[in-house]
Amino acid sequence: MQSSSELFPVALISAELRGDLSEDVYLLKPNNSPDCTVELALTRLGLAGAEGERGVPVVLLHGSFSNRRFWYSPKGIGLGAYLARAGFDVWIAEMRGHGLSPRNDSYRSNNVAQYVRYDLPAVADFIFEQSGQAAHWIGHSLGGVILAAALGGGFLDESRARSAAWFGSQISRIYWPLKLPPVEWGARLLLRAFPYLSGRRLKRGPEDEPIGLAQETLRWLGLFGRFGDREQDWWTGLTQVRLPILAVGAVADHQDPAWACRKLLEQCSAAPTQFLLLGKSNGFSSDFGHIEMLVSKEAQREVWPLTEYWLQHLQLPAGFSEEAASVGG
Numbered sequence: 001m002q003s004s005s006e007l008f009p010v011a012l013i014s015a016e017l018r019g020d021l022s023e024d025v026y027l028l029k030p031n032n033s034p035d036c037t038v039e040l041a042l043t044r045l046g047l048a049g050a051e052g053e054r055g056v057p058v059v060l061l062h063g064s065f066s067n068r069r070f071w072y073s074p075k076g077i078g079l080g081a082y083l084a085r086a087g088f089d090v091w092i093a094e095m096r097g098h099g100l101s102p103r104n105d106s107y108r109s110n111n112v113a114q115y116v117r118y119d120l121p122a123v124a125d126f127i128f129e130q131s132g133q134a135a136h137w138i139g140h141s142l143g144g145v146i147l148a149a150a151l152g153g154g155f156l157d158e159s160r161a162r163s164a165a166w167f168g169s170q171i172s173r174i175y176w177p178l179k180l181p182p183v184e185w186g187a188r189l190l191l192r193a194f195p196y197l198s199g200r201r202l203k204r205g206p207e208d209e210p211i212g213l214a215q216e217t218l219r220w221l222g223l224f225g226r227f228g229d230r231e232q233d234w235w236t237g238l239t240q241v242r243l244p245i246l247a248v249g250a251v252a253d254h255q256d257p258a259w260a261c262r263k264l265l266e267q268c269s270a271a272p273t274q275f276l277l278l279g280k281s282n283g284f285s286s287d288f289g290h291i292e293m294l295v296s297k298e299a300q301r302e303v304w305p306l307t308e309y310w311l312q313h314l315q316l317p318a319g320f321s322e323e324a325a326s327v328g329g
Contacts, residue, residue, distance in 0.1 A: 007125055019076050021084055022048045025100060030122035033114060040119055041100035043068050043092040045084040057089040057131045058311060059123065063141030065205030067099030068092040070140065070295065079294055082304045088311065089131055093123050098207050108195050109212040113229040116150040124160035134162045136311050140294055141256060144169025148264060151241045152234030158243060163314055165246040168253050168290050170260035171220060171227045238267040244314040245271050251279030251287035274316055278303065
């Protein structure tokens, strides 16, 4: 079945009722990148029986080695389902080769630069066409990094985004051995032997990641690395962003430490920003970890309602200490 999109070919590949939720899965074929085989799965969640009553759109971007199930389990549990029940028009994007998005011909070379230059603008345009509104954007881990790159590169602006929030996302953690050129060269040589990194073998998640993404990360972390591609410096571009931005770090997140998450937020010096630290010292029930900050019973009770509040008010609730939330911009 073809959708009514006038932008590019879009197939509605599934339309199901999942308890109290409706689930529509679209497959977008933007034809806007050098690889014409790219197709992107985009899942829309809404309240069953209220399909014609769309709330404000929210786009969710998963992290590395992950897919849409991070936001929405088969049992209808997750931040995505929670926000749909709260009345938001929820859209869950899956990156090239993840989840229901098929692997494109040049899958091995996929990287963030391609995601932000080609894929996110296509997703944003389609959601705007369907809803008539700019969306809130939320990313976890690599999803937040992709979101920051799209903002810093100017591929996502106020015409398609009304706010941004990233959880456990950073690009400032230093791996000193990679600053040594021989180590970086050796890592690059080693990566050439693999077509992809297996999430299951590495015990990182259910999905694989293309080698192109790992090679790009090495460039960022190298001796003269920068957060950007050959054409743009996304790190510098973040200083021009003016959207409201929320960054969330977790005390027990050792993969993407809170200080580095805060540093990414502070780079957005012209934007209204808030930082939220999830830990016992700030009144939370536990020191959250990288995954637990969004996928846990504690997150369901404590973090999801805060996220909903942020989306509704573009600020955190009153009563948070300076250690829990600090406003900049």
